[in-house]
Amino acid sequence: MKRIMLLDGRLLDPRSKLDTDGNLLIESDRIVGLGRDLPVPADALKIDCHGLWVMPGLIDPHVHLRDPGFPEKETIRSGLRAAAAGGFTAVAAMANTAPVNDTPEITRYMLERAPAAEAARLVPVAAVTRGLRGRDLVDFPAMVQAGARMFSDDGLPLDDVGVLKQALEAAASAGFAVSLHEEDRALTVSGAMNAGAVAQALGVKGIPASAETERVGRDLAIARELGTPLHLAHVSTAGALDLITAARAAGVAVSCEVTPHHFILDDRTVLTCGADARMAPPLRSPLDRDRLRRGLADGSIDMIATDHAPHDPDSKQHSLLARHFPRSCAAAPLPDEAAHALATAANGIIGLETALGLALTLVHEGLITPLRLVELMSANPARLLRLDNLGTLAAGALADITVVDPKLEWTVNPEQFCSLSRNTPFAGWRLKGQAVLTIVAGRVVHDARRGSADAA
Numbered sequence: 001m002k003r004i005m006l007l008d009g010r011l012l013d014p015r016s017k018l019d020t021d022g023n024l025l026i027e028s029d030r031i032v033g034l035g036r037d038l039p040v041p042a043d044a045l046k047i048d049c050h051g052l053w054v055m056p057g058l059i060d061p062h063v064h065l066r067d068p069g070f071p072e073k074e075t076i077r078s079g080l081r082a083a084a085a086g087g088f089t090a091v092a093a094m095a096n097t098a099p100v101n102d103t104p105e106i107t108r109y110m111l112e113r114a115p116a117a118e119a120a121r122l123v124p125v126a127a128v129t130r131g132l133r134g135r136d137l138v139d140f141p142a143m144v145q146a147g148a149r150m151f152s153d154d155g156l157p158l159d160d161v162g163v164l165k166q167a168l169e170a171a172a173s174a175g176f177a178v179s180l181h182e183e184d185r186a187l188t189v190s191g192a193m194n195a196g197a198v199a200q201a202l203g204v205k206g207i208p209a210s211a212e213t214e215r216v217g218r219d220l221a222i223a224r225e226l227g228t229p230l231h232l233a234h235v236s237t238a239g240a241l242d243l244i245t246a247a248r249a250a251g252v253a254v255s256c257e258v259t260p261h262h263f264i265l266d267d268r269t270v271l272t273c274g275a276d277a278r279m280a281p282p283l284r285s286p287l288d289r290d291r292l293r294r295g296l297a298d299g300s301i302d303m304i305a306t307d308h309a310p311h312d313p314d315s316k317q318h319s320l321l322a323r324h325f326p327r328s329c330a331a332a333p334l335p336d337e338a339a340h341a342l343a344t345a346a347n348g349i350i351g352l353e354t355a356l357g358l359a360l361t362l363v364h365e366g367l368i369t370p371l372r373l374v375e376l377m378s379a380n381p382a383r384l385l386r387l388d389n390l391g392t393l394a395a396g397a398l399a400d401i402t403v404v405d406p407k408l409e410w411t412v413n414p415e416q417f418c419s420l421s422r423n424t425p426f427a428g429w430r431l432k433g434q435a436v437l438t439i440v441a442g443r444v445v446h447d448a449r450r451g452s453a454d455a456a
């Protein structure tokens with residue numbers, strides 16, 4: 001039987017509040033033991049983890065793998081390998097593929113392709129409505145039976161409140177969460193970026209915070225009336241987080257996620273990165289960003305999600321925008337053509353290979369503990385997706401493990417990414433901390449010490 005012994009690492013498991021140095025033994029696809037004095041079997045492959053953190057594998061509740069449909073942006077294979085390289089052992093793949101994941105056939109296509117990547121697990125997210133059209137619900141029980149573990153029309157909001165009610169009730173009886181992209185499109189239409197001084201300086205139409213808060217308020221009220229849970233994707237504003245906190249205090253079973261770009265960057269990044277700083281919801285004000293950071297620290301935010309959104313340069317209007325960015329704050333407004341290009345460039349940035357390094361800045365700054373980081377990036381996403389045997393180091397759990405070197409300094413170089421896309425505002429950033437080993441079901445799927453490889 002194949003055994004791996006992780007020797008003398010810092011074992012971090014929020015589920016049991018464990019934070020102690022020790023060994024961890026993997027046998028086949030399971031964790032079979034851990035502790036300070038765990039004996040080392042003679043036949044085990046020994047991996048020295050002194051100075052490293054050993055944590056349950058990172059789980060991302062929100063990625064776009066673009067497969068089926070857009071192989072020039074990402075494939076299941078490249079996306080899952082990017083995930084493993086970033087320390088993720090499971091990722092929830094959103095339904096806005098082409099065709100949309102609104103039938104069991106597409107869910108099965110995803111699940112059948114995933115193992116060949118020999119990387120992270122793929123957790124399918126089913127659409128809420130057929131074709132993401134916001135009208136007729138998908139067959140919730142059939143999608144669950146095919147393997148879907150969450151429902152979302154992400155990329156688009158559910159505008160029709162009647163459909164939202166049906167969806168929350170169907171999801172509650174299916175036993176899986178609905179993840180909502182909260183946006184009032186009457187308020188975001190033709191907006192290029194966050195409403196504020198930067199949008200004004202660039203002469204582009206802004207997207208107000210109310211486009212998010214107004215919709216979050218409505219949906220929390222509905223969930224409260226129905227008594228159903230709900231999950232809010234990529235929260236970006238202080239106002240939305242205040243509403244969530246109040247609703248939770250009133251007994252609503254609401255969970256929420258934030259992205260690294262929303263808690264690290266603010267709307268000034270558009271000046272330097274142009275369309276690579278454009279996403280929905282947009283990067284917000286420094287005050288919003290600081291509120292999200294407090295929410296990560298005080299427990300009002302449940303988890304971190306990348307919203308990994310690969311795009312090719314054409315979708316990002318690269319040829320039209322490249323000569324206009326970066327620009328200084330005092331620069332004149334964008335010419336009309338460039339303003340239009342920015343407003344119509346595809347939304348989103350990639351995030352799987354930078355998320356951990358960016359989240360670790362919160363630990364290095366003393367804002368959160370390593371245990372809280374694991375809660376935000378593994379234990380809580382596992383609970384959302386009901387992956388009961390993941391998100392923990394408990395004996396008997398599946399051996400999905402991320403080993404992190406918290407001191408390793410590195411420079412973000414998109415040319416070296418496993419992702420097929422390069423749309424990131426973090427190119428050239430120096431980060432401290434990286435996944436050095438990613439293990440899925442007892443198998444090493446990424447080893448930074450020798451590049452992505454099937455090492456064990």
Ligand SMILES: [Zn+2]
Nearest residue numbers: 154155181233
């Ligand atoms: Zn979204």
